[in-house]
Amino acid sequence: MSVFASAAQLTEQHLQPDPDWWRGAVIYQIYPRSYQDSNGDGIGDLAGIRQRLHYIANLGADAIWISPFFPSPMKDFGYDVTDYRGVDPMFGSLEDFRVLVDDAHHLGLKVMIDLVMSHTSDQHPWFAESRSNRDNHKADWYVWADAKPDGSPPNNWLSIFGGSAWEWDSNRLQYYMHNFLTSQPDLNFHNPDVQNELLDMVHFWLELGVDGFRLDTINFYFHSQSLKDNPPLPPDQRNAKTAPAVNPYNYQDHLFDKSQPENVDFLKRFRAVLDEFPAAAAVGEVGDSQRDMEILAEYTAGNDRIHMCYAFDFLAPDPLTAEKVREVVEKFERGAPDGWSCWAFSNHDVVRHASRWGAFERDPERYLRVVAGILFTLRGSVSIYQGEELGLPEADISYEDLQDPYGIRFWPKFKGRDGARTPMVWSSNLPNGGFTTGKPWLPVPDIHRAMAVDTQQGRSGSIYAFYRDFLEFRRSNQALVKGTLTFIDTPDDVVAYIRDDGETKILCAFNLNHGPAEFETGLGLVRLNSPLDGEVGDDGVVRLKALGGFVGRVKS
Missing domain, CATH: 3.20.20.80 (Glycosidases)
Incomplete structure (x- = not known):
């Protein structure tokens, strides 16, 4: 097709x-x-x-x-x-x-x-105007706050890229908020x-x-x-989903700096x-x-x-x-x-x-x-x-x-995002994998060219x-595109579910184990011609090879 x-x-x-x-x-x-x-x-x-x-x-x-x-x-x-x-x-x-x-x-x-x-960037014209003084047209377009009496930042909020989420500005004699780089000031959506x-x-x-x-x-x-301090997170609740494990950003429960x-x-x-x-x-x-x-x-x-x-x-x-x-x-x-x-x-x-x-x-x-x-x-x-x-x-x-400034900041425990951003490889024979005839902004690894x-x-x-x-x-199987999903019970290391668009029910099963697996479905199944290599017997037992999968239509 x-x-x-x-x-x-x-x-x-x-x-x-x-x-x-x-x-x-x-x-x-x-x-x-x-x-x-x-x-x-x-x-x-x-x-x-x-x-x-x-x-x-x-x-x-x-x-x-x-x-x-x-x-x-x-x-x-x-x-x-x-x-x-x-x-x-x-x-x-x-x-x-x-x-x-x-x-x-x-x-x-x-x-x-x-x-x-x-x-935005701190080079955006909006920020240039906003930082020029405290009473210009865009003075409130970014998040500004006064220092504490001792001159320290307004609160304990942290930047995802490391350090405080506040940067001192000598024009306004105030701090501005940045969730990311100091050169990325946060816009004030309350305006x-x-x-x-x-x-x-x-x-x-x-x-x-x-x-x-x-x-x-x-x-x-x-x-x-309110600019309230974020509370700390207990060590057993910290995870590295939003920021790498080496980043103290994970030490806070971010109740006040986002998700309002x-x-x-x-x-x-x-x-x-x-x-x-x-x-x-x-x-x-x-x-x-x-x-x-x-x-x-x-x-x-x-x-x-x-x-x-x-x-x-x-x-x-x-x-x-x-x-x-x-x-x-x-x-x-x-x-x-x-x-x-x-x-x-x-x-x-x-x-x-x-x-x-x-x-x-x-x-x-x-x-x-x-x-x-x-x-x-x-x-x-x-x-x-x-x-x-x-x-x-x-x-x-x-x-x-x-x-990547993120990787430079936390090297070597966290090497940043450049490893996922190297050039696309189109040809194994052309210089730089066919990406460019010049010097690529990031190197093209030999393993990628192959x-x-x-x-x-x-x-x-x-x-x-x-x-x-x-x-x-x-x-070609719309149940996989827009149908509902219902999990069924399976052996360990196997995940299986039924996709249902009201007209067709399709069973999908995947074995993440290095050995074969099988399980009884209790269903009448017809194997569909997917790129997966699993099989189903007349008894409704799905048989999966190591690191294999199966897709089959449930008989009406």
Whole structure:
């Protein structure tokens, strides 16, 4: 089955957009600095992305999510914005973006862009005006507070990037708040003018043709105006989901610096703007180690907030187990029965899951296939991070080559995010894996070049082939796209569930053990022709090979 729509189908889709397209969509994340360089400067760009859209469509994705390409000093590589309505010249121009959107739409791909609204760069004109004095038009556009009588910061809030969340400004003789780098001051969402300006910006991009947004740090928009200290967390409650274990950020219960109740009203205003466009959608990133599922439920409830959210449960260092899959999904289903999640195993901020989970697997390729099968059959939308479909492991970057300020700050216990951000590898024979003809902004590891696209396309049994085949299989079985999910009891190390769209019931089972497994279902099952190799007998017993899976239709 071709993933390309006919011209007639695309015309009808344009005239009658599907407002529900996001539900069950496969979203391919592009980190633009590292996807494809079109001009030899060693940095990926929008024209490079255009060159590779056919690859993404052929893989079977429904949409692309492009990480920030706005003008920026690049101290946090685009997540520090100086102009919300432009394109940084290193990536191209607004016209390049318009053409990219048109090309993507002609291939049937939706386009989502990354909005970083909780903070800006300290070089943004808004902040330059805000810090100039205490009574200018934008004096209250950022979070400012007086020092304590002894000159110390207003409270104990911490930055995710290390140290205090407050930085002294000698112009205003006040502290400003920054949840991330000191060069990323937080916007004051309690000011309605800030909200209005950001929502106007959202409208601007929707008018340019984007189909939706990924909202960075969605629960960081508001802070408590009380500026109360965050209480400490007992050591046994600390985890490394939101920040690495070496970061004292994990020592606090972040009750007052984020995840405030006022956020919901802003999300309703945001959704109202999206609803002016028939098929616009958004996915929010929730970073809260203690209350993530509670926040996901709150932010996705009903039809007037965010369409879908994701948390860090499957992005955390903990190994993927059958028990964990069931625990995380059931926690979400209980907390957000009418909500929708977007599941991801890797992204630009965490160690690639091929290394995080599979580094010590005896058969890493087989392991990556079975965990991909889980990702593609869970109830929810799916996010794939560039290179994941090749099975790329985390790159080992030397200290001298590091670019990420997060890694430089916590080296060597935490090496930062550069290992997941190295250039995409297209060719095993071309310099720099075919990414650039110049010097790449991060080195291309030899181990990645050996796994390049040209080594896997057309090769039966490759990770790429598995991803493409399974996504095609998923698309042809709508119960796997939008159906309900019900777990069934299984032996240890096996997770199984039934997807049901009201017409078809499909059993999905996965064995995360290095030995074979089988279990009685009590169901009449017909094996479906998925890329998985499990079998079912006439007795209804499902037989799974080591690190194997099974998908079968339940007989009516």
